[in-house]
Amino acid sequence: MKNIHILAIPYPAQGHVMPLMEATRCFTSNGLKVTFVNTEFIHKRLMSACLEIDCPSDLMQLASIPDGMEPCDDRNDHGKLAKTMFQLMPNKLEKLINDINKNDDEKITCIIADCYMGWVLKVARKMGIRLTLFCPCSAAVLAVSMSLQKLMDDEVINCRSGEILKEQMIQLSTSMPLMDPANFVWACIGDPVTNQIFFDYLFLEGKDAAEAADHIICNSSMELEPGAFTLFPKMLPIGPLLATNNATRSITIFDQLQLEDLALALEDTKMPFLWVVRPGPNGNMDYVVGK
Secondary structure (H helix, E strand, O other), X not given: OOOOEEEEEOOOOHHHHXXXXXXXXXXXXXXXXXXXXXXXXXXXXXXHOOOOOOOOHHHEEEEEEOOOOOXXXXXXXXXXXXXXXXXXXXXXXXXXXXXXXXXXXXXXXXXXXXXXXXXXXXXXXXXOOEEEEEEXXXXXXXXXXXXXXXXXXXXXEOOOOOOEOOOOOEOOOOOOOOEXXXXXXXXXXXXXHHHHHHHHHHXXXXXXXXXXXXXXXXXXXXXXXXXXXXXXXXXXXXXXXOOOOOOOXXXXXXXXXXXXXXXHHHHHOOOOOOOOOOOOOOOXXXXXXXX
């Protein structure tokens, strides 16, 4: 086990970085060495926040590579960020691995990549390194990605654009809950251009990576999502991974009813929480006031 060296690379968003960080803590606590690779932007934010890593320092090291964006660019432009990452980061990751591998005792033996970083598959194949995908969210979300071909064949979505063709509830299997295709991530993340970028780069490439990966691990449990894990037995549940002392963040856009439902659910936990809500699409906070 002393020669196992994992390189972990999350999608650059807190809801992706922190679950993978929790997973790598589990790996290091079992004696595995991990190099955790963030984009330079996320790396600087983690360092400025004095992130504490609850594992032996000699088993965890943090590294960073550029995301392709200029310092002045808006990283809330999710489409531009996704596209530039997929164009630039493969070469940067390959260079980092080559630098690490110069030391025979430090060679990377496995890459664990976020399931939305499908481009990592090409790097892993080129360098002959085993690849495991990590799903930081619901297994059902990854099941949607792995079912893209079926959704196309059933004419639920357009095969080229991912545009929703059927306005009706669907089931990926009889043992899974009903889903509204209008809520598929690539269909509602932003404007049509951004939606297309997400479909092409995150979901189509993510599907290919999931099919080719040696393993898939998911931040969920069989008890919570038996239908999804039964449909795709390649997905292995290792969660839910609980953050020790970190915040949870999401770029999801809620309507007023969904926001109220989430507020009531948080209240029902009987636990103290600080909830920071960004302005709505029109820059107003009317949907929050008084709730």
